[in-house]
Amino acid sequence: MWKKLTAMALCLLLLCTGTATALAAESGTDATIVPSDYSDPANWLKIPEVTKEVDTFYIYPTAYLDSSEGAPDVCDIDSEILRSGAANTYEQQATAYETATNVFAPFYRQVNMVVASSATAGERDALLQREPKADLFAALDYYFDNLNEGRPFILAGHSQGSQMMTYVLSEYMREHPDCYERMVAAYALGYSVTDRFLEENPHLKFAEGEDDLGVIISWNTEGEGNANADNFVVEEGAIAINPLNWKRDETYAGKELCLGARIQNAETGEFELIPEAADAQLNTKRGVVVTHTDVLEPMDPVMGFGPESYHGGDYTLWYTNIQENVQKRTDAWDAKNEGRTVSPVE
Numbered sequence: 001m002w003k004k005l006t007a008m009a010l011c012l013l014l015l016c017t018g019t020a021t022a023l024a025a026e027s028g029t030d031a032t033i034v035p036s037d038y039s040d041p042a043n044w045l046k047i048p049e050v051t052k053e054v055d056t057f058y059i060y061p062t063a064y065l066d067s068s069e070g071a072p073d074v075c076d077i078d079s080e081i082l083r084s085g086a087a088n089t090y091e092q093q094a095t096a097y098e099t100a101t102n103v104f105a106p107f108y109r110q111v112n113m114v115v116a117s118s119a120t121a122g123e124r125d126a127l128l129q130r131e132p133k134a135d136l137f138a139a140l141d142y143y144f145d146n147l148n149e150g151r152p153f154i155l156a157g158h159s160q161g162s163q164m165m166t167y168v169l170s171e172y173m174r175e176h177p178d179c180y181e182r183m184v185a186a187y188a189l190g191y192s193v194t195d196r197f198l199e200e201n202p203h204l205k206f207a208e209g210e211d212d213l214g215v216i217i218s219w220n221t222e223g224e225g226n227a228n229a230d231n232f233v234v235e236e237g238a239i240a241i242n243p244l245n246w247k248r249d250e251t252y253a254g255k256e257l258c259l260g261a262r263i264q265n266a267e268t269g270e271f272e273l274i275p276e277a278a279d280a281q282l283n284t285k286r287g288v289v290v291t292h293t294d295v296l297e298p299m300d301p302v303m304g305f306g307p308e309s310y311h312g313g314d315y316t317l318w319y320t321n322i323q324e325n326v327q328k329r330t331d332a333w334d335a336k337n338e339g340r341t342v343s344p345v346e
Helices: 007-013 022-026 080-092 121-128 131-147 160-175 195-200 319-336
Strands: 044-046 055-059 102-106 153-158 183-189 215-217 261-264 271-274 281-283 288-290
Touching: 044 080, 055 131, 055 160, 102 131, 121 131, 121 160, 131 160, 153 160, 153 319, 160 183, 160 195, 183 319, 261 319
Parallel strands: 055 102, 055 153, 153 183, 183 215
Antiparallel strands: 044 102, 261 271, 281 288
């Protein structure tokens, strides 16, 4: 018997009903926001021992949801709810990058989903561009100045973490081309990367295959039952790549190409790899990956992802294929840059 999601994961993804506070109306870029201090090791979820030639900078999904009376709209950086949730999702997702890379992961403040879920898309965007973006950009500054030492790197995220990544790609990387030129790839899973986003950011490009470099990789995983449904994370104009055959068209990829889903055993609590767990085919009109699987149940429809969304499976179902692909892209980077010396960013 398998858990479709842990209780914590359900809380992380829950779209609560509620009333957006004055924060939504007042949100926007605010130069008075003081970012968290990333010279303090306590503000990092993970600073690894460097043993590999490529890094990953991981941005966790929604980890702060507090419906208790008087809960703050934006959590403190030392929030126990935030830190516990972030640690759980790190284990579920970021470990896929540990085989080939050194994974760095900062804590960053988040807007309470009780507030953000009832805001409009524009209000939610403005909320995320306050403390969350200030923290994330400060963490990147510290990482590049003190931790990266000129190594190539991968960006990785999921859901809200991937939305935050779109700010990193469109703003931070545009303003720091010396860093961007060392980006191996950006895995923005569980959130929509759209044609319009790429048109507005011509310095960015989407992946076309399994080992191209400097590209964005993105998908949202659904079943056939979501074909005409509203899904909180699927936007008009979304594009995707198939995680089993790494194609952009609707070429079907059978379960035999699924190297292993990573599912938590309900009885032991241990994560186990299940090969041939799911098939995959793009719906290019909708911009999603469509799957059939019996190792993971869809999200609860009341959570806003539609009747057959596998939002919780964007990493889980394709875990080993992601792991293999990270290795292929880092190998491709090494081959392309053999003999090249990259100096730390000054």
